[in-house]
Amino acid sequence: MGENQRKFIDRVNELTGDNVYRCYQCGRCSAGCPMAMEMDYLPNQIIRLVQMGREEEIKGSKTLFLCATCFACQGRCPKGIDIAQIMEAIRHLLEPKGSDFFGPDEVPENLASELPQQVLVSIYKKFAK
Ligand code: SF4
Ligand code: SF4
Structure with missing residues (x-):
């Protein structure tokens, strides 16, 4: 190795x-x-x-x-x-992360209130800037 x-x-x-x-x-x-x-x-x-x-x-x-x-x-x-x-x-x-990544303020408001918190945490961990 x-x-x-x-x-x-x-x-x-x-x-x-x-x-x-x-x-x-x-x-x-x-x-x-x-x-x-x-x-x-x-x-x-x-x-x-x-x-x-x-x-x-x-x-x-x-x-x-x-x-x-x-x-x-x-x-x-x-x-x-x-x-x-x-x-x-x-x-x-x-x-280094590319343009596919986004910040928490870019999650649409209607989605942010409907999605389970675990989903949002998982998404942020993977795609947040
Ligand atoms: S459950 Fe998965 S991570 Fe754990 S010892 Fe087995 S193969 Fe490895
Ligand atoms: S690999 Fe990821 S999706 Fe699969 S059981 Fe483990 S934490 Fe859950």
């Missing part, structure tokens, strides 16, 4: 305060993920890619932005691994 790969793994571990190598790929997280059908890489596959330092593959994955931060995976994980937090850490490491 190269230095850049090791750095990527260290950075994810540092940002999450966890150790991705605790995951032993049982797949329970993916089996309970409500968004799994839409994902290109399942949650456990994202963790495996992090373990292997395959940064570019992960950063091109739509899974990072489909995760609904519902924490179902963490509840099912025998190791209590917080995959939503790992996804967030990887998003943080993405290249």
Whole structure:
């Protein structure tokens, strides 16, 4: 494994305060993920890619932005691994955010009052400037 790969793994571990190598790929997280059908890489596959330092593959994955931060995976994980937090850490490491990102004041008022708070928090975590 190269230095850049090791750095990527260290950075994810540092940002999450966890150790991705605790995951032993049982797949329970993916089996309970409500968004799994839409994902290109399942949650456990994202963790495996992090373990292997395959940064570019992960950063091109739509899974990072489909995760609904519902924490179902963490509840099912025998190791209590917080995959939503790992996804967030990887998003943080993405290249500078582009024009697709928006601020809280740009959410239409009628939507802001109707959507569950969890949805808004999840959207802000992924797309806020
Ligand atoms: S937090 Fe994300 S990865 Fe985990 S179960 Fe929910 S949608 Fe799936
Ligand atoms: S449930 Fe936990 S240990 Fe099992 S694959 Fe998912 S993250 Fe890894």
